[in-house]
Amino acid sequence: RKEVEQDPGPFNVPEGATVAFNCTYSNSASQSFFWYRQDCRKEPKLLMSVYSSGNEDGRFTAQLNRASQYISLLIRDSKLSDSATYLCVVYNAGNNRKLIWGLGTSLAVNP
């Protein structure tokens, strides 16, 4: 089983739709969680850190479910510019203090 798993998609949604991605992780000792966004062939950029209490940034909401070992990203009122790959990242201090990257979920927002 991979340490971090994501549905690769692609998710094709119309503008204005609400879309949600999940990411599961295998190590229950994982401490920190992040969502990065990557446009095609460009560098990943931090979208959000994911806090235990959940957090929201405009149209984006991230949540953590430790019991079921997954994090989620909800995008409301999708824009064409949201089309990208969304990477789930997990940090475990015990795992040589490395970040573990998911393979990403591809989102295409259509007019």
Added chain:
Amino acid sequence: EAQVTQNPRYLITVTGKKLTVTCSQNMNHEYMSWYRQDPGLGLRQIYYSMNVEVTDKGDVPEGYKVSRKEKRNFPLILESPSPNQTSLYFCASSLRGQAGWEKLFFGSGTQLSVL
């Protein structure tokens, strides 16, 4: 402007010809890292450095070397490139905080083709 500068952006070379990809950050970050990204395999860490003169292997270090003589620079060296090192490479840096990690800043990437 805070940034990670990576050069070159594109590089085509031949098998066995030594090359260096440079990476420099202007944010006084302690942590720097190199990744390669391949279709279906995602981002894989090659080497990382926690501070000057401290480097460690990542998940796929074979065929690569790094050095960290100054805080700002972290070059990636391919002594004898092979076609299986054709990939998209990213350098990244971070200021490590109490939570263990702060935001990772990435360079704009180097697309390497080894013929």
